[in-house]
Amino acid sequence: MSRVFLQYWKPWLAINIVFAGLVIVFDYHHLHGENALLENLQGLFLIGSALAYFRLAMLSSGDTSLACLGAGMLCFSFFTREVDLELLPVIEHVGFLFQGAGRTILLLFLWSLYAWFVVTHGGFKSHIKRLRGGKYLNNFMVCFLLLVVSVIFDRSLFLVDYSRLFEELAETNAYLVLAVPAFYELYSRYTKNWQLSDPMNAKVEETSLL
Numbered sequence: 001m002s003r004v005f006l007q008y009w010k011p012w013l014a015i016n017i018v019f020a021g022l023v024i025v026f027d028y029h030h031l032h033g034e035n036a037l038l039e040n041l042q043g044l045f046l047i048g049s050a051l052a053y054f055r056l057a058m059l060s061s062g063d064t065s066l067a068c069l070g071a072g073m074l075c076f077s078f079f080t081r082e083v084d085l086e087l088l089p090v091i092e093h094v095g096f097l098f099q100g101a102g103r104t105i106l107l108l109f110l111w112s113l114y115a116w117f118v119v120t121h122g123g124f125k126s127h128i129k130r131l132r133g134g135k136y137l138n139n140f141m142v143c144f145l146l147l148v149v150s151v152i153f154d155r156s157l158f159l160v161d162y163s164r165l166f167e168e169l170a171e172t173n174a175y176l177v178l179a180v181p182a183f184y185e186l187y188s189r190y191t192k193n194w195q196l197s198d199p200m201n202a203k204v205e206e207t208s209l210l
Helices: 002-024 037-059 062-082 089-098 100-120 124-132 137-154 163-191
Strands: none
Touching: 002 163, 037 062, 037 163, 062 100, 062 124, 062 163, 100 124, 137 163
16 A cells, blocks of 8 residues: 555546536535536445445455455445435335334345454454454555544534535545555456465555555
8 A cells, every 4th residue: 555655646636626626616516516527526436436346255265265255345334325326216126224223234134244253264353363364454454544534524623615525535535545556456466377365464454555
């Protein structure tokens, strides 16, 4: 994560500044409104990374597989929160599963199932110990911090102009940071003929972050 950030932080920052400038200077408020560009990007990052993490879970084993499964479920949980799935015509008849009490019950069932998998594969203590040594832990920490920032703007804890814009930008960047490990690991698996180092092992040289 640190190597990627040091390599690409300038264009990443430039994109955020340009986007903020379009809204603040040119009043392109439609870019960050409800179901607008930023929210659509968030949904794209989340569903794409969820599918990628699920695929990685199938290609891995042990704690690595469980970690990928958990990351995929985390992305899916965020996806059901950010996207109004009940409004899509394709799933209008099962839309109740993705809103209100239906969404809560669905996610509770899925996370309970995940907890059962963890318990039957060594328990939470050993699994958390392995997670703390993962080389992509920084991605999840940065994602968490960005989501905290988005909540601060959402709750208007600081009286600043364009709080909705900064909230959506923080969330979009958070989900992008969350998606990077999944996309990169899948890309590496399908384009290189060498065995990837275990993503859960931080002591292995991070050849996948060139």
